[in-house]
Amino acid sequence: MSRLKMKTYEQIAVCYRMAHYYHCSCEYYKKALFYAYYINDHTAELHYYERLAVCYMDLGLPNMMNNYYERFNEELVDPKNGICRQYAVTQISSKIKRLDIEINQSEAQKKALGIKLKYRGPLQHLRKGLN
Secondary structure: OHHHHHHHHHHHHHHHHHOOOHHHHHHHHHHHHHHHHHHOOHHHHHHHHHHHHHHHHHHOOHHHHHHHHHHHHOOOOOOOOOHHHHHHHHHHHHHHHHHHHHHHHHHHHHHHHOOOOOOOOOOHHHHHHHO
């Protein structure tokens, strides 16, 4: 699931870059980078360093561009106990826990109200008239 979110954020960043919203593109590449930290994917991490360098070049921020490009070029991944990696992992972990709690509360409320959860397919409302 985390890899899918990472790829989704990457595609959103690509869309923003194509629309020339470079700042938004950088933000979504950073979110994808956080998921690369979370799943410990060094190849993806380097890829997002390169993408961030290009975004910062588009924004006209040479210091930031050089920072990310040097990391990409020298294949410097964040160490396991690095500040950025720890921050990303705690943020994503807390987000997942919060979503789990919300889902459990929602299911408990529905159960308390006696609401039955039943999946209806996309054409279920049309099938009623045929029976």
